[in-house]
Amino acid sequence: MTTYRISEMTRQHAKHDMIDLHTELPPLAEPRTRMLFAFLNEQGSSKSYSELYTLVVSLVQLGMDTHDLIDTETERRSERDMRSRQLKVLAGDFFSAKFYQLLADAGQIEMISRISNAVCEVNRMKVNLYTRMRSLRLSAEDYFGYAVQLRSEMFQQFAGIMDGARSRVWPELLHGVGRCEVALDELERSGHEDKFEKGWAYWHVMQVGSEEEKQRLMYEKPDKGFILSLLHKYDIRAHLTAKVKQAADSVKAAAAKLESDKLERELTDIADSMLARLAGSMPALNETR
Known part of the structure; x- marks a missing residue:
């Protein structure tokens, strides 16, 4: 190999x-x-x-x-x-x-066409996402779903050249890995005041927060203290940590459906490497644990 x-x-x-x-x-x-x-x-x-x-x-x-x-x-x-x-x-x-x-x-002219079409689709999805973000018509889970799709689209094109069980399991694995990556990145993003705006944590608070909190997020640049209070109040890190673990478990479950022990071991290692990132993630906004 x-x-x-x-x-x-x-x-x-x-x-x-x-x-x-x-x-x-x-x-x-x-x-x-x-x-x-x-x-x-x-x-x-x-x-x-x-x-x-x-x-x-x-x-x-x-x-x-x-x-x-x-x-x-x-x-x-x-x-x-x-x-x-x-x-x-x-x-x-x-x-x-x-x-x-x-x-x-x-x-490889055909592959150029495949990948070019995927790039066009990714750009189309980005326009849809940005339009909904500007109009504030977006839930936290909508945002999360878009983020996973944007990471998956380029790689989804290869299902068409895979054989049998690999082709069937590929979308499930890709979705699980994408969810894990997005949750890890959003976990890291939530800990930085300059990246908080328009991330998963932002949309979660816009969905479940008080009117005062929503107004502050919409019309003021949130400061470190305010963001930290939101992270604690709405258990942002706990929600995202759970998403990472659930996604990693789904990758391992999908990998078990494959008939190749070698592939299953590699996919399990990929899932474990993402969980290791979780274990080593820094506290939000330099808070102590």
Whole structure:
């Protein structure tokens, strides 16, 4: 079995002096790429392209995630912030262009079409999400569902080239891993006052909070003390921790349906690695535990 080295290869393709110097990139989609590589590499019809397919998806996902980091605020920025913003735009485009080049060089024109269509669908879903966010027509679970879909769509395309039970179980596994990733990221996000707005915790309070709390969230920039009081009052960390554990359990349950012990072990390891992130997560807003 080919050794998994997608993260190393992605970083190598993404490396550029200007990007390294002037901006930060988002983390790689490690759990999803590990799972995709494991599936493709154990299937005869796709094994020879398992590394290429996983690499290009990793690069496209990195490009989209980098674009998502672009600050859309209109206030005046420092020269350093402006340069970082410009580099995020260019970096996202650069990573996306790499995927075309790699697949074209390999003669994989059909896969270019598959992935391009997936990118279009992801962008369509983002527009729908942002429209609902602006109009405040969004529940916490709606937001969570959109976030999972946005992470899953690019990888969902590969169900069509998988065989038998793998094709049937793939969507279930992808959904479980996506839920786990989203819950972990939202748990981390809730602990930062500059990221709290429009995250799961924000929408949860907008759904169950008092009118005074909702008004403050809508019309004021929430400060550290206010956010900390909301986290405690509404058990935000407990809710998100439960989501992580439930999602990890669902991944392990779905993995048990596969006839491959090797795949089941790899998927169990992926789930355990996400649970390890939970165990090592930092206290919200530097609170002590």
